Amino acid sequence: MSFHTGHFLPAVTVGVIFSLLAYSAxxxxxxxxxxxxxxxxxxxxxxxxxxxFKTVSNQYGGTIWARGCATSTVQSPITAGCQKxxxxxxxxxxxxxxxxxYCNASPPTKETATEYIILLSAAVFAVFMSQSA
Structure with a gap:
């Protein structure tokens, strides 16, 4: 079995891109x-x-906003969304x-797939170019 660099490199590129996408998820x-x-x-x-978190004290009249990170566990499962x-x-x-x-920004950011579409398009283009050469 022989590998042609022109066909192998785009496949590796696509694999790396999908690995990065999986990690970022x-x-x-x-x-x-x-x-x-x-x-x-x-x-x-x-x-x-x-x-x-937005916590309002009715007793003292103050409001505190707190942002951070959390990890879901079996004992404390987390689902995306808000609870009051x-x-x-x-x-x-x-x-x-x-x-x-930074989805916990203020004001909230909108989820977008633009970066992923650009990366995927670049990978498809690289594969297409290597096959036409």
Whole structure:
């Protein structure tokens, strides 16, 4: 079995691109900060999910926004989305997102596949060019 460099290289390129895409789907980079203001887009952490919490104290009249990272476990499973919790003294909006870096930004970022489409298009183009040569 012989490998022609012109046919082997694009296949390796496509494999590397898909490996990177698979890795990026498992880990996200998130903002890691807390503030009395909603615009808290500093610090950085990496995890399975990004978190965004808004806690309002009815008793003291303050609001805290906190952003960070979380990992789902069997004991504490996490699903993407938001949950609201209320108590006579406080209320909290807890949001979890994944799939897009910094999805816990303020204002929230929209998930987009543009980068992946560009990478996939480049890989397909490389394969096409190697076969036509």
């Amino acid at each position: 498992d880990a996200v980079t998130c903002f890691d900060c807390s503030s009395g203001k909603e615009m808290c887009n500093s610090g950085q952490c990496e995890g399975e999910y990004c978190t965004k 919790t209320k108590d006579p003294n406080w209320s909290q909006d807890a949001c979890y997102c994944k799939g897009t870096d």
